[in-house]
Amino acid sequence: MASLVTESRVDDTVVHPAPSKRARRLFPWVVFALTFALLLSDYMSRQVLSSVFPFLKLEWALTDTQLGGLVSVVSLTVAVLAVPLSLLGDRWGRVRSIVLMASIWSLATLGSAIAANYEQLMLARVFIGVGEAAYGSVGLAVVLAVFPVYRRASLTGAFLAGGSFGSVLGVALGGALAVQFGWRWSFAAMALVGLVLVVLYRLFITDKKLDAHRVDDVAEGESVVAPGGRAKLRTLFSTPSVIAAYVGSGLQLFIAGSLFAWLPSYLNRAYGLAPDKAAGVAAIAILFMGTGMIVCGAVTDRLARTVAIRKWTTAIVYTTASLVFLGVGFSLPHGGAQLLLLAIGVFFAAGTAGPAGAMVANLTHESIRATALGTLSLANNLLGLAAGSLITGILADEFGLVGAMKIVPIVAVGALIALLIGRKYYARSLAKVNAAGTR
Incomplete structure (x- = not known):
């Protein structure tokens, strides 16, 4: 059975007090809930674009190739930056990195709502990709750090499934908002959701709290460094x-x-x-x-x-x-x-x-x-x-x-x-x- 340890970050001489028994039970699930919620926001911000394609095509006279480019530029940015930004998250602090990343993609989504033309919307989409590039890896690393090894497959599957749920939710809500209030409000609503979650994440989760709740990388029948x-x-x-x-x-x-x-x-x-x-x-x-x-x-x-x-x-x-x-x-x-x-x-x-x-x-x-x-x-x-x-x-x-x-x-x-x-x-x-x- 994995045991809980009190541990400071590398090169940090501060030893954090051991959390109470109730905190040890509750805090990991707070981490999972908020990190999963941000993943939903990630994919809602990414996929809401698909729901407003008809509006953009009509208002700006865009071709299908141009619309497809707005989608692919996010995936391309994520692919290029996933590894270097994940490394930065390991070095700089994962919670600080998550707060920064979520702030970037939320503000970029807000930028999409006020874009005046195709070029400005494309730039906003690039920054959405920058913010989202390493979130899946850094967010999952944060979750796995506070749960026992024997739950890793469950947590990984559940966490990554958030991409599917967020995509469907973003398209559904975005389409409904676009019909009722206009396509710009579809982006604005997704941005607001992300920014609210950023504030909650910053209030309840810190790198110091994660260090205090970190678990050993040891499980029955399996040993890891x-x-x-x-x-x-x-x-x-x-x-x-x-x-x-x-x-x-x-x-x-x-x-x-x-x-x-x-x-x-x-x-x-x-x-x-x-x-x-x-x-x-x-x-x-x-x-x-x-x-x-x-x-x-x-x-x-x-x-x-x-x-x-x-x-x-x-x-x-x-x-x-x-x-x-x-x-x-x-x-x-x-x-x-x-x-x-x-x-x-x-x-x-x-x-x-x-x-x-x-x-x-x-x-x-x-x-x-x-x-x-x-x-x-x-x-x-x-x-x-x-x-x-x-x-x-x-x-x-x-x-x-x-x-x-x-x-x-x-x-x-x-x-x-x-x-x-x-x-x-x-x-x-x-x-x-x-x-x-x-x-």
Whole structure:
């Protein structure tokens, strides 16, 4: 069982008093709730743009390429800055970094509301990407620091699922506000939500409080480098298993990225659904995928609590399930049987997110954990979310969208190979991490 320790930050000579028993129970959940709420704000600010596309296109006479550029510039900025800004968060202080990042994306979202032209809106979107670039990795590192190791897959899955929920919430609320009050109020409302959460976060969470509530990196059946000292950055890639976790997670999220981008169009073209109905069904599917991330993470933690290698086993099962159900589903004739199999496949499509985050956390030292999770985020974006939407579009031009979606699940084979390699070398990789010195 992980034990609580009283610990100061690196190079900090102040020893913080041990928190009370009630505080030890309550504070971690306050951290999770506020950090998760900010993640919702993150994706609400990012995705609200999609709900106002028709208004922007009409008012500024924009092309679809220009509208798409407003979306892609955020993902590109996040991919480029995720690792360096995660490293900054590890060095400068994670809570201070979170407050700064959330302030930047909230103010940039407010800037979107007052943009006078396309160029100003594009600049605001760039700064939204700057603010959001490292939030997922630094925020998750903050959450994992105050919970026992045996809850990591559950917390990672639940935390990352916030992206799905925030995206749907941002589009739904943004569309409703745009119709009632105009598109600028859609951005303004998201900015206000973010700024209120920034104030609450600053009031209730500090780096000193996190240090006082930090838990040991030790769990039954699994040992990780104990806190203290600063790990060398090369340990981010020092073992076969951690590299396999990056690659396996990224390749599996290729499928999720494809579903995010193309499922509405697939339902429109394959089933003849009107665009609004297709989007509604796709939104339900995205929520179902987010639910799968939470459930798969919880199941992993339950099964792997005493046998650590089961994290890899469950990830392999989730990847296999997505391969089988989506592969067979997209190959079937359109109808009820196809939709049932696709629903099951969607549920498991991102189920590896929780186990992968737990694997990376266990295979890297706490002092650089945000940087490690930033590296995982980079792999998830470049190999997964960004590549999935782009390559599926290229395949659709060549084979049609229905044909392209039959090919997409095959990417899970690559994820399976990476996960099998990671599982094979996991014990040896953990031993190497534990034996590595820090500076």
